[in-house]
Amino acid sequence: MRKAPFLLLLVALSGCRAAPQPPPFKPVADVKQLMQAVVDPAADVVWGAVGTIDSKDGIQEIFPKNDAEWLVVRNAAITLAEGGNLLMMDGRAKDRGEWVKHSQDLIATGTKAMQAAERKDKDAIFTVGGEIYAVCSSCHEHYQIKIVEP
Secondary structure (H helix, E strand, O other), X not given: OOHHHHHHHHHHHHOOOOOOOOOOOXXXXXXXXXXXXXXXXXXXXXXXXXXXXXXXXXXXXXXXXXXXXXXXXXXXXHHHHHHHHHHOOOOOOOOOOHHHHHHHHXXXXXXXXXXXXXXXXXXXXXXXXXXXXXXXXXXXXXXXXXXXXX
């Protein structure tokens, strides 16, 4: 019976292990550089993928016309979604509240755009483009970030 408490303690301690160390991420770009090089160009591709031009010659619809063009939109949407993850890295995240929420919203809308591009759904791309704009604008407004070209 005297060994029972010792064995119980030994069993309990065997389940306690030190948490593994996180990968050694090292941000290279600051938030402004990341926006200029990754997020904004990817958003521009999604925003420019679908639309209409009304001219004296009539209405011209703009949308991807083949698999290669849809792939460009899909890849931009993936880049946009992953940009949300990059914005949450230590060294970039402004806080763990609103900043994370906006970043997660960017991931969600980027993912929706990726799925719409995979379905080749031009109406969904147009709609999610507006959602992406709202996410970006909300974050820029909250953090008083001005859009400045390099």
